[in-house]
Amino acid sequence: MNGALEFLKNLGPARLAAMGVVTALLIGFFAFVITRATAPVMAPLYSDLSDADSSAIVKDLEAQGVAYELRRDGSQILVPKDKALRLRMKLAEKGIPAGGNVGWEIFDKSDALGTTSFVQNINHLRALEGELSRTIRSIDRVQAARVHLVIPERQVFQREKKEPTASIALKLRGQLDPGQIRAIQHMVAAAVEGLKPTRVSIVDEAGRLLASGEGEDPNGLVAATLQERTSAYEARLENQIESIVGSIVGPGRVRVHVAAELDFNRVTQTSDTFDPNGQVVRSTQTKEENSSNASTEKGVTVANQVPGAGADQNGPGSKEASNTSEETVNYEISKTTRTEILEAGRLKKVSVALLVDGVYQTGPAGEVAYQPRSKEDLDRIGALVRSAVGFDEKRGDLVEVVNLRFAEGPAAVPLDSQKTGLAALLDFGREDIVRFAELGALVLMTLLVLLFAVRPLINRVLAPEAAALATAGETAEAEQGGVAGAVQLGADGLPIALPGGVGGADLALAGESGQHPTHARLEEAKALGAVQAGSIKKIGEMIEDTPHEAAAIIRGWLNEAAA
Numbered sequence: 001m002n003g004a005l006e007f008l009k010n011l012g013p014a015r016l017a018a019m020g021v022v023t024a025l026l027i028g029f030f031a032f033v034i035t036r037a038t039a040p041v042m043a044p045l046y047s048d049l050s051d052a053d054s055s056a057i058v059k060d061l062e063a064q065g066v067a068y069e070l071r072r073d074g075s076q077i078l079v080p081k082d083k084a085l086r087l088r089m090k091l092a093e094k095g096i097p098a099g100g101n102v103g104w105e106i107f108d109k110s111d112a113l114g115t116t117s118f119v120q121n122i123n124h125l126r127a128l129e130g131e132l133s134r135t136i137r138s139i140d141r142v143q144a145a146r147v148h149l150v151i152p153e154r155q156v157f158q159r160e161k162k163e164p165t166a167s168i169a170l171k172l173r174g175q176l177d178p179g180q181i182r183a184i185q186h187m188v189a190a191a192v193e194g195l196k197p198t199r200v201s202i203v204d205e206a207g208r209l210l211a212s213g214e215g216e217d218p219n220g221l222v223a224a225t226l227q228e229r230t231s232a233y234e235a236r237l238e239n240q241i242e243s244i245v246g247s248i249v250g251p252g253r254v255r256v257h258v259a260a261e262l263d264f265n266r267v268t269q270t271s272d273t274f275d276p277n278g279q280v281v282r283s284t285q286t287k288e289e290n291s292s293n294a295s296t297e298k299g300v301t302v303a304n305q306v307p308g309a310g311a312d313q314n315g316p317g318s319k320e321a322s323n324t325s326e327e328t329v330n331y332e333i334s335k336t337t338r339t340e341i342l343e344a345g346r347l348k349k350v351s352v353a354l355l356v357d358g359v360y361q362t363g364p365a366g367e368v369a370y371q372p373r374s375k376e377d378l379d380r381i382g383a384l385v386r387s388a389v390g391f392d393e394k395r396g397d398l399v400e401v402v403n404l405r406f407a408e409g410p411a412a413v414p415l416d417s418q419k420t421g422l423a424a425l426l427d428f429g430r431e432d433i434v435r436f437a438e439l440g441a442l443v444l445m446t447l448l449v450l451l452f453a454v455r456p457l458i459n460r461v462l463a464p465e466a467a468a469l470a471t472a473g474e475t476a477e478a479e480q481g482g483v484a485g486a487v488q489l490g491a492d493g494l495p496i497a498l499p500g501g502v503g504g505a506d507l508a509l510a511g512e513s514g515q516h517p518t519h520a521r522l523e524e525a526k527a528l529g530a531v532q533a534g535s536i537k538k539i540g541e542m543i544e545d546t547p548h549e550a551a552a553i554i555r556g557w558l559n560e561a562a563a
Helices: 002-011 013-038 051-064 081-093 117-137 178-191 218-249 375-389 430-481 504-512 517-545 547-562
Strands: 042-046 069-071 076-080 142-150 165-172 200-204 209-211 254-263 267-296 317-342 346-356 359-362 368-371 398-403 495-497
Touching: 002 547, 013 430, 042 051, 042 081, 051 076, 051 081, 076 081, 117 142, 117 178, 165 178, 178 200, 178 209, 218 254, 218 346, 218 375, 346 375, 375 398, 517 547
Parallel strands: 165 200, 346 398
Antiparallel strands: 042 076, 069 076, 142 165, 200 209, 254 346, 267 317, 359 368
16 A cells, blocks of 8 residues: 555656546546447337427337437437337337327317317318328328318208318329329228319429319320220230240240230120011901891882882892901010120230240350250240230231340359358348447447557556666666676667776786786676676566565665665
């Protein structure tokens, strides 16, 4: 303890203060390094959140005591990766995030007894708009959506009923194709009673009109629909042909183009067919008439004018009789009435252009040789294509199969096998690489701080101690050698000068030996230097073994010399 106190006294207050500041900075730096190295990997919990949703999520995370990070002005929240899925499920159970819109949960905590019908209708409209916004936002490429519904109230004595309308504002990631726009229109129209898809207008965040909502547009909407139906039919045939032929020639070794001509005329045909052989007696009517008529021809004479004249005296007469027979037979002839409606979209003609690559063979030296396909293979491929597209020669269909060499040869892609052993351990993902890079940067920063901050600080602190040890070594050397003032060593340990302390005995010794005095002095200096070097080496080893005891001894010597 005395040595430690003496050591602190020798350092001085300024040096101690500097050491304290640097030590505090180093402790803070290493605490930061340890914290970053042991910090959990953060993963996004939710992104593109509204301020209300971010506030609700942060409040819930703080209540659970979960660490989180806010980025992108609070629109993105990061949590530990191992807790992300569980937190999403818990928040979903609470209806968070709500997407910035109020849905059907608006009726969960409402007091129905004290609510008027007007407020209930408004809440119903808000809930319907919020739910539609959430549904639209679930579509790919739609980042945010707002829905406004106009549902007119039905009047009691109003004959004409106004149709409801809807307007939608979208914030997109990219662009929507016409099919997706119509899908949004139909989805909203199906959710609102009486709303037609053509009464739904859609705009994007740039103010571009995606759907007018002014009713049917036969020139634009129908034309786009027909074109899309043709493109969809062609794409379906291309995928079917490519999947069949690709399994034969290899993936990426076939190109298909289909040109289809569809008939979009809607035709209604009605035909009546009569079968003359299918006669059936429906009714029979028979009519017979018998009639007779007798007549006499009488002249005015005296005889027939006399009263009491006989009947036979009437003279000659005539009699008429007729028989009439009539029969009416009604026949029912079988009749077939057929009404046929030919819907739009019938195939009129299809043309298929198929380009296949040849065969590549690897030679003994590793070279790749191209070989065209045989005519037999091309005929078989053509037969498969005709069967796939429903080829009809009467309709004018055309299928052309051509074998040409592609500009790029097939890439040698090894089969994806499951990695095991060391390969599985070294199979790092993107997140692992980023984590290793972060840890490597922390290790590099630590080494730089140790080399350029901690090491110079230790050297500066121990500088007075090293000077004291050097002074103690010189004193011990003078006492042991007896001639400390006679020889002065340079930086390399060799004598650089001889003082005048050498007596006559030395000169006499030099004279007896027959050597020159200067040479004798040099020899003697060399011997003394060797002794001093050995002594310094021993003292150095002792100081390295017990530095504190050596420092205490040197301080004692200095105090005695000062006294």
